[in-house]
Structures are given as structure tokens and as C-alpha cells.
Amino acid sequence: MIRLDNISKRYGGYQALDSINLDVRDGEFLALLGPSGSGKTTLLRIVAGLAFPDQGSVLFNGEDVTDLKVAERKVGFVFQHYALFKHMTVADNVGFGLSVRPRRARPSKDAIRARAEELLDLVQLRGLGNRYPAQLSGGQRQRVALARALAVEPQLLLLDEPFGALDAQVRKELRRWLRHLHDQMGLTSIFVTHDQEEALELADRVVVMDHGVIEQVGTPEDVYMAPRSRFVSTFVGETNSLPVSIRGGQTHFFDRHIDVAAERVPDGNARLDFRPHDVVVCGEQPGSLPLLVTGVYRRGGEWRVEGELIGVDRTIEVNLDANQPAPEVGKRLGIKVKRAKIFQLSEA
Numbered sequence: 001m002i003r004l005d006n007i008s009k010r011y012g013g014y015q016a017l018d019s020i021n022l023d024v025r026d027g028e029f030l031a032l033l034g035p036s037g038s039g040k041t042t043l044l045r046i047v048a049g050l051a052f053p054d055q056g057s058v059l060f061n062g063e064d065v066t067d068l069k070v071a072e073r074k075v076g077f078v079f080q081h082y083a084l085f086k087h088m089t090v091a092d093n094v095g096f097g098l099s100v101r102p103r104r105a106r107p108s109k110d111a112i113r114a115r116a117e118e119l120l121d122l123v124q125l126r127g128l129g130n131r132y133p134a135q136l137s138g139g140q141r142q143r144v145a146l147a148r149a150l151a152v153e154p155q156l157l158l159l160d161e162p163f164g165a166l167d168a169q170v171r172k173e174l175r176r177w178l179r180h181l182h183d184q185m186g187l188t189s190i191f192v193t194h195d196q197e198e199a200l201e202l203a204d205r206v207v208v209m210d211h212g213v214i215e216q217v218g219t220p221e222d223v224y225m226a227p228r229s230r231f232v233s234t235f236v237g238e239t240n241s242l243p244v245s246i247r248g249g250q251t252h253f254f255d256r257h258i259d260v261a262a263e264r265v266p267d268g269n270a271r272l273d274f275r276p277h278d279v280v281v282c283g284e285q286p287g288s289l290p291l292l293v294t295g296v297y298r299r300g301g302e303w304r305v306e307g308e309l310i311g312v313d314r315t316i317e318v319n320l321d322a323n324q325p326a327p328e329v330g331k332r333l334g335i336k337v338k339r340a341k342i343f344q345l346s347e348a
């Protein structure tokens, strides 16, 4: 449905986006995920028609819309700071996009009011049309903003951290509800977030960005389980990262051999990345990492264990089954890495 073809954008000397290529499928819920300043908002604004690329084109259903302005693109958007109009009632806010249409395309006042009521129903705010934004909670306001975005029947819904300012519980509820709404209405949506949990939970596909480039595009499962770069591995999900050297398909951490196969990795320095839950505890046997426990916390059904790798100045965090007794602080454990990614740094 949407094709971004070789999009670049500079601000002064700063390359905010660098040759971005991306296809968004009809009906897809896509997350743009990356740290602050990675270019997510800039890319979303270019899709919306609120900003224009220096190079490259934006296609909607095969049609070049690169130079079309926002009003000509049939997109709805919800931004964290795109506040509601304070002096307008909730219903007038929702109907705003329809009421500013040119006279010929503008529905009657009654029809706009009826549409606003329908949308308020949809976002579960029935009966609140006569209130003013100040009389609503933060979560309710964001739902009004969403209803306002949907009023113009957009082909495409763009959301920039729409729930960023809300507390964790409300945020979680609203995002699930948003996903449901997206499916129910058959929308295509692009969602900007720097919260990886949000991206992994909501999206059909996640676009991981850093420094104006796309690092990886894939399903949540892909980017979590098969990160293509060290950046993705450390940014998406929690990761322990240790400096290792590879010799003849064997992995060495300082002078210790550890039991992680590296058959296809050339000799040289590398990083060994593994998730806190991808370990098992064993005795301090050859091939394991010797760990001195420095902290233990409960996290749902698991113990989060922090520890120092003995003999080297490195700490790691691992998850252990909380059905087992918690390891004591000061105890030594052997840690076997069950699953890891090795990223080559330099050849020997």
C-alpha cells in the first residue's frame, strides 16, 4: 500500500534519514522502533505529508504522493503532543476534520454530530460529547484524539507515541484496545515508539531504526530471536554482551573456553550476546561461566539474578526459575549459555 523509495532528509548538516526503503502492506500494523533521534518521527511526518524528503519518493497504492500536502493524503494522525482544541467540546473536536472540509464536501451539521457520536461510541466514550478536554482523563483525551483522526475515514493511521504520556497500566490497556480497533476497522497503521515492549506486543512487523537508517525489518519474533546486528540485539529485549574471541569454531571468554558453538564464525574478536533467560545453572564445570551472585529480585515467575563473572570485571543478569529456591547473594554458580548470537568484530 505504501512504498518509501530511497528517502533521505537532512537538517542542516545532520542526516536525519539516510536512503530509507520500506514497503507497508495493506492492513498492516507497523511499528517504527528506535532510540531518541533515530529518525522515526521524521519518517512518519514524511509519510503524513507534514515534512518532505530531500530525495526519494513516497507512493500510496502506486501513486506518487511525495509532493502532496497532508490534507490531500487521506491520513489520520495522533501525536503525543497534538493536543485537542481546549475551547471546543469533545464532539466538536472529533468532528473538526469534517467541519473544515470545503463546502461542497462538507456534511451537514447534524451529520457531523451524528458521526462524532458514532466515533465516540467506538472509542468507548459514549455520552461525553458535551464535555471539554479539561474534563477528561489523559487516557480519555487520547481516545478523543484517535476518534478525531478516524473521523475523516483515513486510509492510513499514523501514531507518534500516542500513549507516551500515560501511566503504564492505562497505556497497556489502550494499546491492546488500539490493536483491536485497527483490526476491526481494517486500517493500515504506522506507530512510532521507543518502547520495545510496545512494538513487540502490538505490531505485525517492527522496523528497527538507528541514526537515520533501518537496521532490520521483521516480525516481532524475527527481530527478537534473530537480530541481524548488534544494535538490534541490544536495543530489542534485554541482552548480556560479552567480549569473546573465536578460534577454530570455539568460543573463548578471556582465557576460558565456554560452551557456545561458533562453527561458522571466522577466527577473531567478537561479541557474545545472550538473553537473561537463555541460560541454565550448572555446577562450575568446564565450559560454564562462573558467577558470583550479587543481587536477586523476584520478577513474576522468575528470579532476576545479578552477578559478577569471577576473575573478570564484568556483570551479567540472568533469569532463573522462581519455582526453585532463590540463589543466595555471595554464592557461586556456573552458568551455561543455551542460546546466543555471536557478532564478529574483526578477523584474526
Ligand SMILES: Nc1ncnc2c1ncn2[C@@H]1O[C@H](COP(=O)(O)OP(=O)(O)OP(=O)(O)O)[C@@H](O)[C@H]1O
Residues within 6 Å of the ligand: 011, 012, 014, 016, 034, 035, 036, 037, 038, 039, 040, 041, 042, 043, 194
Ligand atoms: N525541524 C528540525 N530541524 C532540525 N533538526 C531536526 C528537526 N526535526 C528533527 N531534527 C533532528 O533529526 C533527528 C531525528 O529526529 P526525529 O524526531 O525524527 O527522531 P525520533 O527517532 O523521532 O526521536 P524521538 O524518539 O526523540 O522523537 C534528530 O537528531 C533531531 O534533532
